[in-house]
Amino acid sequence: MVNTEGKFNLVVKTFKGLEDVLFNELKALGATDIKKGNRMVELKGDKAMMYKANFHLRTALRVLKPIAEFEVANEHELYKSIQTIVWSEYFDLKNTFAVDSVVNSKEFSHSKYVALKVKDAIVDQFRENYEKRPYVDTEDPDVRISVHISNTTCTVSLDSSGESLHKRGYRIKTNKAPLNEVLAAGMILMSGWDKKSTFIDPMCGSGTLLIEAAMIANNIPPGIYRQKFGFESWKDFDNELLEQIYEEENEENDISVKIIGADISEIAIRIAKENISNASLSRKIDLHIKPIENFDPIKTRGGSGILITNPPYGERIKKNELKSFYKVLGDIFKNRFKGFEVWMLSSNFEAIKSIGLKPSNKLVLFNGALECKYLNYSIYEGSKKSKYKDLA
Numbered sequence: 001m002v003n004t005e006g007k008f009n010l011v012v013k014t015f016k017g018l019e020d021v022l023f024n025e026l027k028a029l030g031a032t033d034i035k036k037g038n039r040m041v042e043l044k045g046d047k048a049m050m051y052k053a054n055f056h057l058r059t060a061l062r063v064l065k066p067i068a069e070f071e072v073a074n075e076h077e078l079y080k081s082i083q084t085i086v087w088s089e090y091f092d093l094k095n096t097f098a099v100d101s102v103v104n105s106k107e108f109s110h111s112k113y114v115a116l117k118v119k120d121a122i123v124d125q126f127r128e129n130y131e132k133r134p135y136v137d138t139e140d141p142d143v144r145i146s147v148h149i150s151n152t153t154c155t156v157s158l159d160s161s162g163e164s165l166h167k168r169g170y171r172i173k174t175n176k177a178p179l180n181e182v183l184a185a186g187m188i189l190m191s192g193w194d195k196k197s198t199f200i201d202p203m204c205g206s207g208t209l210l211i212e213a214a215m216i217a218n219n220i221p222p223g224i225y226r227q228k229f230g231f232e233s234w235k236d237f238d239n240e241l242l243e244q245i246y247e248e249e250n251e252e253n254d255i256s257v258k259i260i261g262a263d264i265s266e267i268a269i270r271i272a273k274e275n276i277s278n279a280s281l282s283r284k285i286d287l288h289i290k291p292i293e294n295f296d297p298i299k300t301r302g303g304s305g306i307l308i309t310n311p312p313y314g315e316r317i318k319k320n321e322l323k324s325f326y327k328v329l330g331d332i333f334k335n336r337f338k339g340f341e342v343w344m345l346s347s348n349f350e351a352i353k354s355i356g357l358k359p360s361n362k363l364v365l366f367n368g369a370l371e372c373k374y375l376n377y378s379i380y381e382g383s384k385k386s387k388y389k390d391l392a
């Protein structure tokens with residue numbers, strides 16, 4: 001899987017709906033041979049590209065390096081094929097490891113069983129060669145092995161990220177229903193925000209969208225807060241190369257864009273404050289304890305700009321109350337956010353209808369297992385009032 005230029009295949013995993021944004025991020029990073037797939041993007045890159053992908057990509061969950069691919073018809077063939085890989089090239093007896101597997105196949109229906117078979121084949125190979133075995137650590141292994149079986153094609157990869165890349169390292173505390181960092185970054189990048197106009201999340205919860213927005217505007221790489229990447233435990237780890245990437249690629253812009261967050265809950269704002277401070281962004285984000293019903297972007301000196309938010313979806317609110325809350329939201333957007341591009345993520349399709357504004361763009365995203373609509377409302381200035389296309 002390696003070609004003569006020291007380049008190899010890489011598979012970058014993401015959430016459904018974020019493939020285009022990830023593709024563009026990779027292009028901007030200088031990657032070549034980029035190909036979009038389902039919840040992933042493939043590319044060719046060298047070791048530096050692999051390190052950079054982990055360090056810079058905001059919409060990547062994991063960066064996998066495939067090391068073998070074979071056809072397998074049953075578990076016996078799987079075991080045999082896994083044993084053709086010389087595992088001591090990748091790790092030693094002193095290292096811990098873990099196997100994750102994803103299967104989409106008639107022949108192999110249980111992913112846990114596949115992972116177990118692969119683990120056995122690896123352990124048995126070490127035992128045969130060294131009379132000792134390396135140990136499994138599912139929580140914090142040195143080396144993560146990822147096995148993907150699609151019908152009868154089995155791809156074995158090393159996971160260069162280790163812990164999922166959404167775990168940036170700045171979040172100490174979570175409030176109820178926090179957005180995944182990768183999803184939040186994807187939402188901001190998809191909105192086409194110019195990184196200069198005011199950014200507001202008036203229902204900011206633990207502050208994920210605010211933090212990701214501040215990082216994007218100031219060109220702060222998402223990997224900067226991470227303690228460790230998976231590839232740092234690999235035999236071929238090049239510390240100098242990683243340090244070079246940290247130094248060269250980390251040209252932060254010190255931007256004075258206004259980033260404003262508010263929430264009705266005092267606890268949520270306290271948590272947001274802690275996370276923001278942990279990300280060293282306190283100077284760049286203003287927070288207010290305030291219900292959106294009292295939020296006025298003029299009073300908070302927001303001016304015009306972009307509003308991106310994920311309001312409550314209704315898990316804890318009665319159906320009718322949520323509908324009337326969304327109606328209020330629509331009125332607030334229309335009357336107080338003139339000149340703003342409003343983007344809202346919600347899984348409550350019934351309540352969305354009560355907003356009473358016609359979206360100029362409608363996208364589908366997933367918040368965990370929840371299918372969501374990501375809606376854009378362009379709120380025009382008074383003179384263009386006819387463009388509101390009120391539905392109410």
Ligand SMILES: C[S@@+](CC[C@H](N)C(=O)[O-])C[C@H]1O[C@@H](n2cnc3c(N)ncnc32)[C@H](O)[C@@H]1O
Binds near residue numbers: 179202206
């Ligand atoms: C789904 S959560 C947002 C989660 C957030 N994006 C995060 O990553 O932590 C919705 C938030 O809306 C807040 N909220 C509910 N009603 C509100 C209101 N009337 N005004 C302002 N915030 C409100 C809740 O306190 C909650 O923090």
